Amino acid sequence: MTQLTALGKSPAQPARRAPSRSRRAVALNLVAVVIGLVVWTALATVGVQGLPGPLEVAAKAGELIADGTLLTDALASLRRVLVGFLLGTLLAVPVGFLMGWYATARGLLEPYVQFFRTIPPLAIIPLAIVLMGIGEVPKVFVIFLAAFLSSVVSTFQGVVDVDRTLINAARVLGASDRTIFLKVVVPASTPFILVGMRVGLGSAWGTLVAAELIAAQEGLGFRMQQAQLYYDLSTIFVGLIAIGVLGLLMDRLLLLAERRLTNWQERR
Amino acid sequence: MNVKISFRDVVKTYPLKDDTFTALDHVSLDIADREFVTVVGPSGCGKSTLMSMAAGLVEPTSGEVLVDGSPVDGPGPDRGVIFQQYALFPWLTVRKNVEFGLKLMDLPAEERRRRAQRAIELVGLADFADALPKMLSGGMKQRCAIARAYAVDPQVLLMDEPFGALDALTRVQLQDQLLDTWSKDQRTVMFITHDVDEAVYLASRVIVMAARPGRLHKVVDVDLPYPRTEEMRLSPEFGRIRNEVWHAVYHQAPAVPAA
Ligand SMILES: Nc1ncnc2c1ncn2[C@@H]1O[C@H](COP(=O)(O)OP(=O)(O)OP(=O)(O)O)[C@@H](O)[C@H]1O
Numbered sequence: 001m002t003q004l005t006a007l008g009k010s011p012a013q014p015a016r017r018a019p020s021r022s023r024r025a026v027a028l029n030l031v032a033v034v035i036g037l038v039v040w041t042a043l044a045t046v047g048v049q050g051l052p053g054p055l056e057v058a059a060k061a062g063e064l065i066a067d068g069t070l071l072t073d074a075l076a077s078l079r080r081v082l083v084g085f086l087l088g089t090l091l092a093v094p095v096g097f098l099m100g101w102y103a104t105a106r107g108l109l110e111p112y113v114q115f116f117r118t119i120p121p122l123a124i125i126p127l128a129i130v131l132m133g134i135g136e137v138p139k140v141f142v143i144f145l146a147a148f149l150s151s152v153v154s155t156f157q158g159v160v161d162v163d164r165t166l167i168n169a170a171r172v173l174g175a176s177d178r179t180i181f182l183k184v185v186v187p188a189s190t191p192f193i194l195v196g197m198r199v200g201l202g203s204a205w206g207t208l209v210a211a212e213l214i215a216a217q218e219g220l221g222f223r224m225q226q227a228q229l230y231y232d233l234s235t236i237f238v239g240l241i242a243i244g245v246l247g248l249l250m251d252r253l254l255l256l257a258e259r260r261l262t263n264w265q266e267r268r
Numbered sequence: 269m270n271v272k273i274s275f276r277d278v279v280k281t282y283p284l285k286d287d288t289f290t291a292l293d294h295v296s297l298d299i300a301d302r303e304f305v306t307v308v309g310p311s312g313c314g315k316s317t318l319m320s321m322a323a324g325l326v327e328p329t330s331g332e333v334l335v336d337g338s339p340v341d342g343p344g345p346d347r348g349v350i351f352q353q354y355a356l357f358p359w360l361t362v363r364k365n366v367e368f369g370l371k372l373m374d375l376p377a378e379e380r381r382r383r384a385q386r387a388i389e390l391v392g393l394a395d396f397a398d399a400l401p402k403m404l405s406g407g408m409k410q411r412c413a414i415a416r417a418y419a420v421d422p423q424v425l426l427m428d429e430p431f432g433a434l435d436a437l438t439r440v441q442l443q444d445q446l447l448d449t450w451s452k453d454q455r456t457v458m459f460i461t462h463d464v465d466e467a468v469y470l471a472s473r474v475i476v477m478a479a480r481p482g483r484l485h486k487v488v489d490v491d492l493p494y495p496r497t498e499e500m501r502l503s504p505e506f507g508r509i510r511n512e513v514w515h516a517v518y519h520q521a522p523a524v525p526a527a
């Protein structure tokens with residue numbers, strides 16, 4: 001009797017538990033945000049030197065949205081990040097595949113990749129300015145470099161880590177090298193590539209502000225830089241929050257794509 | 269009796285730091301067309317290496333491996349391989365996995381689908397044809413791997429401890445199923461196992477290997493008629509053969525040190 005009820009209940013349980021658990025997580029997230037805002041307000045009212053409170057910042061944000069600056073800045077920054085990021089990952093994927101698949105390519109490329117990986121992209125900025133002037137090119141280039149370097153390594157790792165037995169399984173079914181590459185290596189390394197893209201996006205976004213220090217006319221980083229000159233902390237906060245929100249949104253989008261494309265993976 | 273697979277004086281060595289490691293030491297073995305042989309032996313005695321040579325995945329250091337009288341040159345769909353670790357493509361459904369080899373054969377789409385369906389039904393996975401491997405149990409994964417190999421209709425089946433990770437019941441079911449299809453299609457089967465019972469139950473000949481260096485130790489004929497039945501497992505004759513194989517595997521004299 002007890003056994004029967006237990007059996008009858010069990011299939012429904014995981015389905016019911018999953019949403020309630022995520023609802024709980026979301027609730028906790030909200031609580032955390034509220035606590036953060038309270039602490040922030042407290043710090044501002046106690047009078048930490050010049051620190052604007054949430055309301056002040058919200059008002060500033062309203063202002064910047066109303067006069068269109070925030071949108072222009074955000075679009076300018078987004079464009080740089082997206083162009084740099086797309087070019088970077090677009091190049092990183094074939095290069096990573098070449099390095100993972102051909103020992104010769106690996107031998108030739110690895111020293112450069114490993115070397116430039118140890119240089120923070122920001123350190124390239126002076127060089128980029130001297131070589132490329134102060135237009136859009138050096139900014140996009142630095143972001144491109146940051147995105148490229150972080151995704152090339154994980155693509156390469158993904159290709160190297162493809163399970164040998166899967167390759168052998170394809171070979172014994174009569175697959176040519178080309179088929180193995182397209183039908184086994186590419187899908188098997190997709191999870192790595194997507195992780196690399198997320199890391200790449202993170203570092204592209206992270207490089208943005210510094211890249212916009214290069215004599216920009218607009219952009220979130222530029223705006224914050226300007227605000228710094230006038231001790232305009234509220235604008236700096238608006239910029240920071242905008243960067244955070246946009247970065248988070250893009251990361252979630254990629255995460256969603258990752259879930260879609262790699263839902264075949266066994267997750268523990 | 270036609271010879272299907274022939275290992276001739278096969279040696280396989282791997283380089284070590286200062287000398288070489290002998291994985292297989294002068295192995296000669298003929299497997300007849302439509303024969304079912306099982307290979308047993310202690311871990312590391314070179315069973316997988318031997319089989320991989322027939323599959324064309326590993327080349328002998330010296331000696332040669334012939335299939336149908338001609339030297340093996342790489343893998344091919346005439347020799348189906350079933351790996352111990354299932355080796356299913358995790359991003360493909362059961363059906364797509366089974367169709368993988370068929371797609372490489374330039375068959376018309378309809379024929380391809382028909383053959384995949386038949387193989388899937390044969391191993392009893394029809395209800396899971398559109399499931400991803402992550403949704404399958406170990407036994408179902410292995411059955412999918414078997415279906416994938418069957419679908420291309422190889423003349424030779426090379427199976428490396430295919431049932432090793434399965435529970436006893438599933439294992440017995442798959443054994444009977446394998447024998448059943450083998451007796452219908454009469455493929456040549458080389459089946460590696462570490463389970464002496466399984467080795468005797470399936471084979472017409474059990475190849476016992478020894479380690480360090482890997483070599484042939486003994487060949488035990490199994491003079492039990494096919495179809496094999498569960499009662500046979502309890503027969504005195506089965507017991508006698510099992511003892512003989514058991515003894516050959518677990519009471520091997522240490523190897524004469526190589527000069
Ligand atoms: N690529 C390799 N490099 C060096 N040594 C290898 C390589 N492949 C196999 N060996 C060695 O060859 C020997 C035979 O390996 P093999 O996998 O054929 O053994 P096995 O009989 O299948 O063992 P098990 O029952 O554990 O699967 C082992 O000692 C192994 O260490």
Ligand SMILES: [Mg+2]
Nearest residue numbers: 315316317428
């Ligand atoms: Mg083995």
